[in-house]
Amino acid sequence: MYAFDYHRPTTLKQAGNLAAKNAEAKLLAGGHTLLPTMKQRLASPPALIDLSGVAELSGIALKGRNLVIGAMTTHAEVAGSDLVKAALPGLAVLAGGIGDPHVRHRGTIGGSVANNDPSADYPAGLLALGATIVTTKRRIPASEFFTSLFSTALEEGEIITRIIVPTGAKFAYQKFRNPASRYAMVGVAVAKKGARVAVAVTGAGADGVFRWAEAEAALARRFTPKSLDGVALPDPKGLNGDIHASAEYRSHLIGVMARRAVLAASGK
Amino acid sequence: MPRVSMRVNGAQVSASVEPRTLLVQFLREHQRLTGTHVGCDTSQCGACVVHVNGKAIKSCTTLALSCEGAEVTTIEGLAAGHDLHPMQAAFRAHHGLQCGFCTPGMIMAAIDMVNRLGPDLSEETIRHELEGNICRCTGYHNIVKAIRAGAAAMGGMPLAAE
Amino acid sequence: MAATGIGARVERKEDFRFITGRGNYTDDINRPGQAYAYFLRSPHAHAAIRKIDTKRAAGMPGVLRILTGADIEADKVGGLICGWMIHSKDGSPMKAGAHPALAIGKVRYVGDHVAVVIAESLAEARDAAEAIVVDYAPLAPVVDLATATEKGQPAIHDAAPDNQVYDWHLGDKAAVDAAFRKAKHVTRLDLVNNRLVPNAMEPRAAVGDYNAGEDAFTLYTTSQNPHVARLVLSAFTGIAPEHKLRVIAPDVGGGFGSKIFIYAEETVCVWAAKKVGRPVKWVADRTEEFLAIAHGRDHLTHAEMAMDADGRILGLRVKTRANLGAYLSTFASSVPTYLYAPLLSGQYNIPAIYAEVEAVYTNTAPVDAYRGAGRPEATFVIERLVEVAAREMGQDPAQFRRKNFIRKFPHQTPVIMCYDAGDYDAAMKKALEAHDVKGFARRRRESGRRGMLRGLGYSAYIEACGIAPSAAVGSLGAGVGLWESAEVRVNPIGTVEVLTGSHSHGQGHETTFAQLVAGRLGIPIENVSIVHGDTDKVQMGMGTYGSRSGAVGMSAIVKALDKIEAKAKKVASFVLEASETDIDFRDGKFTVRGTDKSIDFPSVALQAYIAHKFTGQQLEPGLKEGAFYDPTNFTFPSGVHICEVEIDPATGVTRIDRWTAVDDFGVIINPMIVEGQVHGGIAQGIGQALLEGAVYDKTGQLVTASYMDYAMPRADDLPSFTVGHTVTPCPSNPLGIKGCGEAGAIAAPAAVINAITDALGHEEIAMPATPQAVWKAVRAVAARAAE
The missing domain is CATH 3.30.43.10 (Uridine Diphospho-n-acetylenolpyruvylglucosamine Reductase, domain 2)
Incomplete structure (x- = not known):
């Protein structure tokens, strides 16, 4: 250093x-x-x-129908939270699958979101859930927050304070780990709340996390893995390719992981 | 240079450090606690795992200054003389180590696993929970056996031994 | 005594220090006043160095000295060597390019050593290294193994204008041609043996220390063979003569071959320690390990096997291209030749074999021995061939193997080796039962119901270990003898120190060697210490590799113990006032035959030193003996591994469902430790088959330079293993040991790929069989079915 x-x-x-x-x-x-x-x-x-000394940035609360998660709340805390497990179990599972146990003891939701690593798990989950990122200056919907690879809507000097996550959705996240790094090579988050269905994909997009509109439309008609049969997979032209996975393979995996996420979100 | 103070293995320690000093450097170079190892640059191998405030963390990815006031336990802090921690004893009894380099991190990770998940651990759980610890010698077979046995033995002892 | 002798599952004596964090690895060693070295490495795969400007860097904070190839030349520091001469088919010697410890005039791979900065701290050394300005003239890189020797490729070394190191062969070409003419069926395969990075968890490290008062050096280093390091540093680099150079290899965190070799970094640390007048410490970070440690494997092979109508093997023809990287590492030349082709007969009676090996330079890291070294490559060739041949001929792969097994010993193969003992059918039978191969069809149907593909693959391997008879390897080009030494020092109170030239870096010698000594002398195992890894303590040794420490290292101890027993009997004869020939030694007691007069071993030791019962003219006082043991043959461990996989065709993920290994290692000293060696070897073999592969891009950049891109096997990638044994004692050494350290890594890759190809019904899949590769194969099979 x-x-x-x-x-x-x-x-x-x-x-x-x-x-x-x-x-x-x-x-x-x-x-x-x-x-x-x-x-x-x-x-x-x-x-x-170093924000680790700022106590007010940590903690999880249920406020009305929203989970409010402090930016410095660790992945282990989200994964182990009874509040999260009850209100949005899929989010606890997502947090419990980030990195490894030691990483989860240090890594935080705010850090993950602010970094917007293209293979991070939280961006897909928060995008699918329609979360709001609250900063020292404003509230930013997830759909406007994640702008591109490693870049966000954050401005200089702006600090994420908490994440507001609406509950009540059927939600699950499934990822296919890179065999080496164990980061998401493809991760798909699926959320269904009333008529709203969101499918967000991480690890694969050449431009970072993205929503898969065709899948959303199909699942909105009927929320079952079968609905994805025949739905065009994301175009490999917009996806990453590397030694671990070509864009074609990633595209294929998005379909597989999406089906598995729908199944998991349906409690199966 | 800023000063940092923490408790390491029960002893209060303090030193002036460059801000870029990692916790593992503080332990190895300032405290001469060389049981904690560095095996990679990318926070993946887990040879550097220690406990900070009772939780397993990677000391190669933590600044010493971030640990101001913390309670740190390293591999050197587990045994009382020849009186081994049950997890240490299990690694020896089940041949859970060969070259020994990953072993301190493995043992610290294993104890943390029991602290979080209890003493009755399945093989599948242990293998999954070892995602952050790489061993090149053992093929993990005997590490898994050792952790199962060590966990069970910890179940028979009062928890929160740190 | 039975609880600690040969065959007992003794807990390891060395473990206490490791499990309590009190191991003593090279990076744990800090010398007073030490400075830190940081190597500036080449960012180019191939470039001429026009100029190195160190002026600004030299003035930076903390910098003590910056050294480059010009200093190497000025000080006449000799280059790194390759210690095994290979001659090409035409009789010409291999073309060895110069290998200076710091590049002179040219860099030849990304990571090549350009300069070293010695500074007060590592951070300062690194800061200064970034300020060194190197004017490179980039040259076209030669990266692709298949085309490295084609016309128009730039020469990496002037000594090898077409980048060919040698074009070697072994066997009888005419006999093989004749066999193929008789054949009723020929199986042909093109195989890639993927390039691996050894990845011992402890990165390499070195501390060079110079004592000006005595004009003597000490090198602490991560070595599997400190005496060989000292020999090379003395005889070839010329930094110091052996009596002025002490090499200490303390606790070493795994080697797997990669720490056999003498590298630039430790050479520079010793040399620089005198130049700066301070101890110099260097510790590799993982990225440097990826870039500059000797890699393993990296073969392209075309192989053909001829069978008669029944499926009896008539002949084998193998053509291999081996990548040796940018420079010849210490034993690089021997790996794809004498450690490879002589094993191509496998466990089979093959009347005619002909192998050709062309070794080439590329602009990649040097390639040398990695766990198994040549033998995994040979096993992969023969075990893929027999599996595919059986499938092609509609025969059961296990029965096909059994039909072709060698059944009479000794067996002279057509490729040098004379197998001394084995029972291949016994291992196969035991493995078939232990694995429940009969239940496989049912398990496959059950997988099918879940939409999964199940496959089963065998690997019946053989290895040549216990390396090696000195005269034999000398006749094949080895620059050294491969004996081992031991010295047994008995202290007056009967405790024993054993000094061995073997080196333990995970193998547990401190325990297994002590088991031998305690059992033989009838003393508690706690009273035996094993001393290794220090050239000032152990006079000479050849180190640990090639599964040789049991078969060769322990045999040397046996020879020394024979001498101890003989001398102790003499002492006892004086004490007991009996003829030496009337004294028996059993269970730690010397007894006058036919009487109840006896004395125990510690008392004899005491008498040997007190020396009151005999005069110096009758007997020398003391009890200390040394021995050198030179083996009479290689040893031939063998076995059968069975891998069963389940593949998810939707993702291409392969899960190893069960693994059965039945190995014949001859006599086993400590089953617990042997099983651990097998587990670890299998894991590395599975790593090669499913996960690991070093990838260079077209420009010669290493794409897999960290654990972010190089997939190491983790706990959840692997199953638990069922491990069993058969025992045919090795006739060529006193303990009957064959060796066990490499077996798993040798056996496993073929077993995995044979299982995957069985599951897929598709033979074309290269290692590593990653999910992506398997998914592509699944699609290819589906496309073929749709046609």
Whole structure:
């Protein structure tokens, strides 16, 4: 790593002030993407603002029909939360499948969302669920938040404070892990709430997480895996290809994972 | 240089460190606790797993300064002299190690597994839970056996031994 | 005593330090005043170095010294060597290009060593390395193994203008041609043996230390054979003569072959320690390991096997291209030749075999021995051939093998080896039962009902281990003898230290060797210490590889123990006042035959040192003996592995449902440790078959340079294994040991691929059989069916 200055605020206000003053500084949440990148000297922020001391950013609450998850809530906390397991069990399963147990003890929902790694799990889940990302400045719907690979609607100095996730949907996420990294090579989140069906895909899109409209339309008619038979798979031209999976294979896996997610969301 | 203080294996320690110091460097280089190892650069192999505030984490992907005030347990903190932690004893009894390099991380991960999931662990659960720990020697066969036995033995002892 | 002797499942003596975090690996060693080395590595696969500007870097904080190839030349530091001479068909010697520890004039692979920065801290060394300006003139890279020797390819070494290292052959071409003319059926296969990265969990490391007062060096290093390291560093690089160079290989976190070799980094650490007057420490990060450690395998093979109408094998013809990378590593040349082709007979009676091997340079990391080294490649060839031949001829693959098994020993193959003992049918029978092969058809139907494909594959392997008779390997080109040494030091109170030239880096020698000694001398195992890995303690040794430590290393201990017993009997004869020839030694006691006069071993040891009962003219005091053991033959471990897979055709995911191994390792010292070796070997073989593969892109960049892209087997990729044994003692060594360290890695790949191809009904699938590769095969089968 290159040298950097380090700040560890204890309140959101302090964090906000530090971020405002240090335009080039990076926020350190769980650090499981940022620190490896810095170790390989692929990133060299002059300062880190470590949010781990800001207690008000952690915690899970059920407010009305929404789950409100603090940005610094770890994957392990979401996975183990009785509130989440009761209100949106598929989200607990998603969180419990991120990385490995040690990573889940450090990695946070806010960090994952802010980083928008194209193979991260949360973006697909939150997009399918119609979540809202709340920052120190505003509320951003997930559909507007995830803009492209590793990029989001966040502006400089803006800090994610919490994620609001509507409950009440049938929801499941299924992923096909990259055999080496174990990140999602293809991950599909499916949510159905009333007439709304959302299918969000991670790991595959050349432009990051995306929604699969054809599948949504078919599933809106009837929410069963069979509905996807005959639905055109996402065009490989818009998908990633690498040594692990060609775009064609990814396209195929999206269909398989979507069917499995529909089955799981239906409680089967 | 900023100063960091934490409790490591029950002892209060403190040092001035560069901000870029990782917890594993703090443990190995400042505290000379060399049982915690580094086996990769990408937070995958798990040779560096220690417990921070009772939870298994990768010390190669954690800044020492982030652990200000934390309670840290390393592999060196498990046994009292020759009185081994049941998980350590199980790794020896079941030949759960060969070269020994991944072993500290494996044992720390295994204890964390029991802390979270209880002492009755199936083979499938153990294999799944070992996603963050790579071993090149054993083919995991005997590690799985050791963890099952170590977990059962931990079930017979008071929890929260740290 | 029975609880700790040969054959007992003794818990490992070395484990306490490892499970309590008190191991002592090279990176755990810190010398007073040590500085840190960071290597600037080539970003290009192939480039001329026009100029290296270190001026700005040299002035950066903490920098002590920057060294480049110019310093290597100025100090006349000799290049790294390849210690096995291979001659081509035409009698010409292999073309070995120079291999300086720091590049001189040219870089030849991504990761090649361009310069080293020695600084107060690693971070400062790395900062400065980034400030070194290297003016490269990039050259076209030669990356593709298949086309590396084609006309128009740039030469990687001047010594090898067409990039060919050698064009070697073995066997009788005319006899094979004749056999094929008689054949009623010929099976042909094109095979890829995928390139692997060894990935011991401990990255390589070195600490060089120079004592100016004594003009002597110490090197702490991650080595499987510290004496060989010292020999090479002394005799070839010329940094220090052997008596001024101590090499210590402390606890080593796995090797699998990759830590046999003498690399640039440790060479530089020793050399630089004197130049900067400070100890110099280097520890590889995982990326450096991927880039610059010696890789394994990487063959392209076309193989043909001729059968008569009944399916008896008449002849075998093999043509292989082997990638040796950019430089010849320490034993690289021997791997695709003498460690490969002599094993092509497998367990079968094959009257005629002819193998040709063309080894080539490419702009990739050097390739050398990795667990099994040549033998997994040979096994993959022969075991794929017999499986496919059986299928093509409509015969049961197990019965096809049994029909062709060698049944009389000794058996001289047409490719050098003389198999001394074995019972291949016994292992096959036991494996068929243990695996419940009879129940396979039912299990396959049950899988089918769930929409899954089930397949079963065999691998009946043989290996040549216990490497090796010195004269024999010398006649084949080896630069050294492959004996082993031992010294047994008995202390006055009867405790024993055994110094061995073998090196343990996971194999458990501290336990198994102690089992031998404790059992033989009748003393508690706690009273035996095994000392290894330090050239100042152990006089000489050849190290650990090729499953040789039991068969060769322990045999040397047996020879030394024979001498100890003989000397101790002499001592006892004086104490007991009896003739030496009347003294029996059993269960730790010397007894005068036919009397109740006896003395135990510790008391004899004490008497040997007190020396009151005999004069110096009658007997030398003390009890210490050494021995060198040179084997008379290779050993031939063999066995049958059966792999059963279930494939999800929707995703291409292969799950190994069950695995049965029945191995014949001869006499087993510690079944617990042997089983562990088998498990680990199988895991590496499964890794090769399903997960692992080093991939370079067209420009010579290593795409799989971290665990993000190189798939290591994890716990949930593997099943538990059913492991059993048959025993035919090895006749060529005193303990009857054959060796077990490589078996799993040798056997497994063919078993997995035979199972997958069985499940798919499709023979064309390359390793690693990733989900994507299997999915493509599923689609190919469906397309074929639709036609």
